[in-house]
Amino acid sequence: MSYFKVTIKAINIDSVVNRVLNIDSGAVVIFIGTVRKSSHGREVLYLEYEAYENMAIKEFRKLAAETKSKWNVKKVSIVHRIGRLKVGEISVVIAVASPHRDDAYKASRYIIEKLKQKVPIWKKEAWDGGLEWIQGT
Amino acid sequence: MKVKVILFAYIRENIGFKEREIEIKEATKVGELWNEFKNQLPRKNNLRVLFAVNEKYVNEDEELKEGDEVAFIPPVSGG
Numbered sequence: 001m002s003y004f005k006v007t008i009k010a011i012n013i014d015s016v017v018n019r020v021l022n023i024d025s026g027a028v029v030i031f032i033g034t035v036r037k038s039s040h041g042r043e044v045l046y047l048e049y050e051a052y053e054n055m056a057i058k059e060f061r062k063l064a065a066e067t068k069s070k071w072n073v074k075k076v077s078i079v080h081r082i083g084r085l086k087v088g089e090i091s092v093v094i095a096v097a098s099p100h101r102d103d104a105y106k107a108s109r110y111i112i113e114k115l116k117q118k119v120p121i122w123k124k125e126a127w128d129g130g131l132e133w134i135q136g137t
Numbered sequence: 138m139k140v141k142v143i144l145f146a147y148i149r150e151n152i153g154f155k156e157r158e159i160e161i162k163e164a165t166k167v168g169e170l171w172n173e174f175k176n177q178l179p180r181k182n183n184l185r186v187l188f189a190v191n192e193k194y195v196n197e198d199e200e201l202k203e204g205d206e207v208a209f210i211p212p213v214s215g216g
Contacts, residue, residue: 033216050146051215052208055192080215092216112216120189120208121215122146133147135184135212 003077004060006053006121011079016093020075025097029104031112033092035085039134045126049082049091052120056080059119066114067107073098078111080121091123138163138203142170147184147211152177161201168197171209185212 003019013032020028035047064076075097085091094111098104115121116136124133143156152174161170167188178184187210188195194210201207 049215052143052145052189052192052210055189055208056215058192116213116216118194118213119215120145120210120213122211123214124146133150133211134214135147136214 002061002064002075003079004057004064005079006051006056007079007081008083009081011081011090011093013090013093016077016079017095019077020095020097022074022097024099025074025104026099027101027104028095028097029101029108031092031094031108032090033112035087035089035091037087039125039127042127042129044087045128046087047085047091048124048126048131049080049085050122050124051080051082053082056119056121060115063111063114063119067096067110070110071098071103071107072100073103073107076107076111078115080115080119082121138201140170140201140203140205140207142174143206143208145208145211148174148178148186148209151179164200166197167195167199167201167207170201170207171197174209186210 060078067073077095080092096104096107189208
């Protein structure tokens, strides 16, 4: 089964990957998004993520369905973290399993790009000058 | 009729609530409802807001029904 989740807890990469491993797929591509130290030329202290949780999960499911209609994708798992994240922590893990690597790479890229455009999740950046909601990334 | 309004991120902080049940007149469009809220945001902003009804994106002409859950979605920045 595919697997979609929004969580306040640290994401365990293995558990996301294990959800997509299957004997019909010869390739699993994993995308891991992490909190970068600098953004817009300033030093980040931490990020605060917020989600419209139920809708985000519906949008994750839609993205997975879209990749399955475009490429030969067997399984997709998307887990996004919310709450306060320190620099270096993992904010999102996307795992895509496909019979062949080309489809897995394409689908993985598609999901992270669309996630950033469409899924109702927001981050607020804390830096030494204050706090700011980031609009689009 | 009543609908539930849910706010997020920049909009939530500026309007000052997360979730509220409000009374509106029949067949109000989601864009019309937003017009009543957006005045409460700081003047200068030209935020590009999307609308969701019952957890699905809709356009501004969507007519609201009793019990709908309406969300005003500021520009997203997940990932």
